[in-house]
Amino acid sequence: xxxxxxxxxxxxxxxxxxxxxxxxxxxxxxxxxxxxxxxxxxxxxxxxxxxxxxxxxxxxxxxxxxxxxxxxxxxxxxxxxxxxxxxxxxxxxxxxxxxxxxxxxxxxxxxxxxxxxxxxxxxxxxxxxxxxxxxxxxxxxxxxxxxxxxxxxxxxxxxxxxxxxxxxxxxxxxxxxxxxxxxxxxxxxxxxxxxxxxxxxxxxxxxxxxxxxxxxxxxxxxxxxxxxxxxxxxxxxxxxxxxxxxxxxxxxxxxxxxxxxxxxxxxxxxxxxxxxxxxxxxxxxxxxxxxxxxxxxxxxxxxxxxxxxxxxxxxxxxxxxxxxxxxxxxxxxxxxxxxxxxxxxxxxxxxxxxxxxxxxxxxxxxxxxxxxxxxxxxxxxxxxxxxxxxxxxxxxxxxxxxxxxxxxxxxxxxxxxxxxxxxxxxxxxxxxxxxxxxxxxxxxxxxxxxxx
Numbered sequence: 001x002x003x004x005x006x007x008x009x010x011x012x013x014x015x016x017x018x019x020x021x022x023x024x025x026x027x028x029x030x031x032x033x034x035x036x037x038x039x040x041x042x043x044x045x046x047x048x049x050x051x052x053x054x055x056x057x058x059x060x061x062x063x064x065x066x067x068x069x070x071x072x073x074x075x076x077x078x079x080x081x082x083x084x085x086x087x088x089x090x091x092x093x094x095x096x097x098x099x100x101x102x103x104x105x106x107x108x109x110x111x112x113x114x115x116x117x118x119x120x121x122x123x124x125x126x127x128x129x130x131x132x133x134x135x136x137x138x139x140x141x142x143x144x145x146x147x148x149x150x151x152x153x154x155x156x157x158x159x160x161x162x163x164x165x166x167x168x169x170x171x172x173x174x175x176x177x178x179x180x181x182x183x184x185x186x187x188x189x190x191x192x193x194x195x196x197x198x199x200x201x202x203x204x205x206x207x208x209x210x211x212x213x214x215x216x217x218x219x220x221x222x223x224x225x226x227x228x229x230x231x232x233x234x235x236x237x238x239x240x241x242x243x244x245x246x247x248x249x250x251x252x253x254x255x256x257x258x259x260x261x262x263x264x265x266x267x268x269x270x271x272x273x274x275x276x277x278x279x280x281x282x283x284x285x286x287x288x289x290x291x292x293x294x295x296x297x298x299x300x301x302x303x304x305x306x307x308x309x310x311x312x313x314x315x316x317x318x319x320x321x322x323x324x325x326x327x328x329x330x331x332x333x334x335x336x337x338x339x340x341x342x343x344x345x346x347x348x349x350x351x352x353x354x355x356x357x358x359x360x361x362x363x364x365x366x367x368x369x370x371x372x373x374x375x376x377x378x379x380x381x382x383x384x385x386x387x388x389x390x391x392x393x394x395x396x397x398x399x400x401x402x403x404x405x406x407x408x409x410x411x412x413x414x415x416x417x418x419x420x421x422x423x424x425x426x427x428x429x430x431x432x433x434x435x436x437x438x439x440x441x442x443x444x445x446x447x448x449x450x451x452x
Contacts, residue, residue: 220271
C-alpha cells in the first residue's frame with residue numbers, strides 16, 4: 001500500500017518541519033477522502049482492530065462512527081508516517097505545505113468516520129486547505145517540544161492563519177471538556193474568527209421526512225374526492241383558516257413532534273382542498289364587447305400547490321433544526337459552562353494555558369456559550385448576545401418563511417399584471433368614444449328600449 005512518494009531520514013524529517021511553517025501543515029478535501037478510503041481498507045484487512053484493553057470496541061462494518069481517533073492514530077497514522085520517516089501525515093502528502101484556510105477543532109474520542117463525514121459536509125465553499133492536529137503534527141516525534149509555549153504552538157499559529165474555525169461535535173462528550181480545545185476557543189475569540197459547528201449530511205433524513213409529508217398530501221386527495229358530494233357553502237373558508245393556523249403553529253412551535261404533525265396535517269389539507277375547493281368553478285368569465293372569453297381558473301390550484309411546497313419546506317426546516325440542536329447537544333455534553341473545569345493530560349500544559357488566558361476566562365466561556373446557543377460564533381454575535389438580544393439558532397438559516405414571503409410578492413405582482421391587461425380592455429370598452437364603447441352603448445340602448 002503506497003502512502004507517500006518518498007522516505008525521509010529522521011534528520012530530514014526534523015529539517016522539513018523546521019523549514020515549513022507550522023500553519024502550513026495542512027490537508028485538502030481530497031486528502032480526507034483518501035484517508036477515509038485507506039482507513040476503511042485497513043479495517044477490512046484487519047490492520048486496524050479494537051484495542052486489547054477494551055477502550056474502543058468499534059464495529060468493523062460501521063461507517064457511521066468507526067474507530068476512535070486514538071485508535072486510528074496508534075494503528076494507522078503512526079505506522080504509516082513511521083514508514084515514511086516519522087514525518088507528519090500532512091507533510092507526507094504535501095512536503096511543501098499548504099496555506100491554512102480552515103482550522104479544525106475536535107476531540108480524539110470521536111469516531112474517525114463520524115469526524116470525516118462532518119468535516120467533509122461542513123467544509124466552507126471558499127476554503128481550500130485545513131489544519132487538523134492529528135494529521136498536522138508529527139505523531140512519531142516529540143510533540144511536547146512543540147507545545148512549550150501555547151501562543152507559539154502549531155495550534156495557535158495555524159488558528160491565527162486560518163479564516164474559519166470548524167468545531168466538530170461527537171457523540172461521546174463535549175470537546176470543551178478538553179483544555180486544549182478550550183484554548184483553541186480562546187485563540188479564536190482573541191483573533192475574532194468565525195466559528196461554525198460541523199454536522200454530517202442530513203439529506204437522507206430530509207428525504208424520508210419529505211416522502212412521509214407527500215404521502216400525507218396524497219392521502220388528502222381521495223379523501224377530498226369522497227367528501228366533495230357532501231360539501232356545503234361554508235367549509236372552504238374554514239379549511240383555509242385551519243391550514244393557516246397549522247402553518248403558523250409549525251413555524252412558531254419549538255416542539256419537534258408538534259411541528260412534524262402540523263406539517264403532515266397541512267399537506268393532507270392541501271391534497272384535500274385540491275379536489276374539494278371549487279368556490280369559483282373551473283372557469284372564469286370576462287365579458288367584453290367582442291364576446292365572452294373563458295379563462296382556465298388556475299389560481300386556486302397554484303395556491304394549493306404552493307401551500308403544499310410551503311409545508312414541505314417547513315418539514316425541511318424541522319429536520320435541519322433537529323440535527324442542528326443534536327449537534328449543539330453533543331457539543332455541550334459534559335461541559336460545565338466554563339473551561340476552568342476542562343481536563344488536561346499534562347499538568348504543565350494546563351498551567352501554561354491558564355497563565356496565558358489570564359483573566360479572560362469569562363470572555364472565552366461567553367464565546368462558547370454563544371456558539372452553543374446560536375450554532376455559530378462571531379465577534380458581532382458575541383456583542384449582540386452581550387446586549388441581551390436573543391440569538392437562539394441565529395446561525396441556522398430557514399427557507400420556508402422566505403419562500404412564503406417571495407411567493408406572496410409574486411402573487412401580488414401577477415394579480416397587478418392581470419388586472420392591468422384585462423381591466424384596461426374593460427375600461428376601453430366602456431369609453432363611449434371608442435368603437436368598442438359605441439358598440440357597448442348601442443347594446444345598452446337596445447336593452448333599454450325593449451324594457452320600455
